[in-house]
Amino acid sequence: MNRNQEIIRTSVLGIIVNSMLAGFKVVVGFLSGSIAIILDAFSSIITIISTKLASKKNPIISIRMDMVELNT
Numbered sequence: 096m097n098r099n100q101e102i103i104r105t106s107v108l109g110i111i112v113n114s115m116l117a118g119f120k121v122v123v124g125f126l127s128g129s130i131a132i133i134l135d136a137f138s139s140i141i142t143i144i145s146t147k148l149a150s151k152k153n154p155i156i157s158i159r160m161d162m163v164e165l166n167t
Contacts, residue, residue, distance in 0.1 A: 110147065113143050113146070117136050118136075120132055120133070120135055120136035120139060
């Protein structure tokens with residue numbers, strides 16, 4: 096497997112795992128009534144979105160999404 100294929104495989108796996116984690120946080124947040132956990136789930140969703148946008152080779156959007164994530 097070459098380097099580019101390894102990077103793509105790792106990125107896809109990271110997006111899948113982060114999506115599952117965000118879903119789990121939403122469920123636990125609603126079941127426990129914890130606003131902090133729900134907001135942490137939304138932070139995870141922002142990370143997923145910024146990862147997908149960064150993968151489209153648009154560095155400006157990637158930087159802006161990271162700044163939004165840091166401010167939340």
